[in-house]
Amino acid sequence: MEFPEIIKISRQLNDVLRGKRFIDITLGDQNDKLIKWGFVNLHKHDIVGLTIEEVFPRGLYSVLRFEKGENLVFGDLIGRILYHPNKSRLPNKYTILFSLSDKSFLSLQIDQYGFAYALDDNALSNHKYFGNQGLTPNDERFSYGYFEDVLSKYSKHHVKKLQFLQNVISGFQNGYFQDILLCAGILPYRKISKLTDKEKTNLFKCMVEIIEKAIELEGSTDEVDIYGHPGKYKRMIGTRIKNRICPQCGDVFVEKNILGSPSYFCMTCQD
Numbered sequence: 248m249e250f251p252e253i254i255k256i257s258r259q260l261n262d263v264l265r266g267k268r269f270i271d272i273t274l275g276d277q278n279d280k281l282i283k284w285g286f287v288n289l290h291k292h293d294i295v296g297l298t299i300e301e302v303f304p305r306g307l308y309s310v311l312r313f314e315k316g317e318n319l320v321f322g323d324l325i326g327r328i329l330y331h332p333n334k335s336r337l338p339n340k341y342t343i344l345f346s347l348s349d350k351s352f353l354s355l356q357i358d359q360y361g362f363a364y365a366l367d368d369n370a371l372s373n374h375k376y377f378g379n380q381g382l383t384p385n386d387e388r389f390s391y392g393y394f395e396d397v398l399s400k401y402s403k404h405h406v407k408k409l410q411f412l413q414n415v416i417s418g419f420q421n422g423y424f425q426d427i428l429l430c431a432g433i434l435p436y437r438k439i440s441k442l443t444d445k446e447k448t449n450l451f452k453c454m455v456e457i458i459e460k461a462i463e464l465e466g467s468t469d470e471v472d473i474y475g476h477p478g479k480y481k482r483m484i485g486t487r488i489k490n491r492i493c494p495q496c497g498d499v500f501v502e503k504n505i506l507g508s509p510s511y512f513c514m515t516c517q518d
């Protein structure tokens with residue numbers, strides 16, 4: 248789940264949760280591991296009974312703001328957040344189940360990792376991830392000057408590094424960033440210092456255009472919203488990638504492990 252999905256989900260959660268309270272939180276077995284890794288702390292930070300005032304996006308995270316300066320952060324998530332208007336439609340499997348004061352439910356399914364972390368305002372603004380999110384490409388302050396400044400600070404790194412800099416450019420994981428690099432015609436393992444001015448402006452343009460398009464299309468077809476409906480943005484480089492061909496030229500995408508995770512790209516369209 249990346250920024251375009253988080254925007255949509257935050258808006259939907261704001262509509263259905265505002266003014267309600269959690270009356271019970273059930274943690275499934277999988278939480279032992281998530282608690283140990285630091286992704287979940289709901290066993291010790293109590294938010295039951297507090298009214299939800301607002302839900303808003305922040306980079307890769309959706310923040311539920313409660314009364315009395317408390318917050319619950321969902322995000323950096325491989326999984327799904329689903330809303331259930333009543334008990335008859337509850338899923339068999341969930342990582343965390345939230346019962347709401349109007350007898351509706353929210354379920355969180357964490358497939359590999361993801362945060363469900365409660366903290367007060369002060370801890371939120373000082374948190375190393377949640378409190379330190381940079382500009383997203385749809386932000387009006389995200390100018391070419393800002394982007395160029397980031398490039399010069401990280402000039403010694405590979406281009407792929409840009410997707411991990413949540414404190415300066417937030418909201419990315421591998422998905423949209425791969426499409427951005429295909430759009431810009433740049434290989435992920437190029438050194439930032441070796442990019443031409445034209446490649447830098449292309450990269451900026453593709454970053455803004457693809458993210459705005461994904462927001463407009465309400466996220467990727469691979470991800471679902473809180474009602475289980477997928478988005479309409481079709482990835483150029485999808486998730487089930489084996490033997491997939493480039494929609495621009497017909498060549499087979501190449502896989503390479505870069506900075507600790509697999510990257511897919513087209514040797515014909517990217518340089």
Ligand SMILES: [Zn+2]
Pocket residue numbers: 493494495496497498513514515516517
């Ligand atoms: Zn291609």
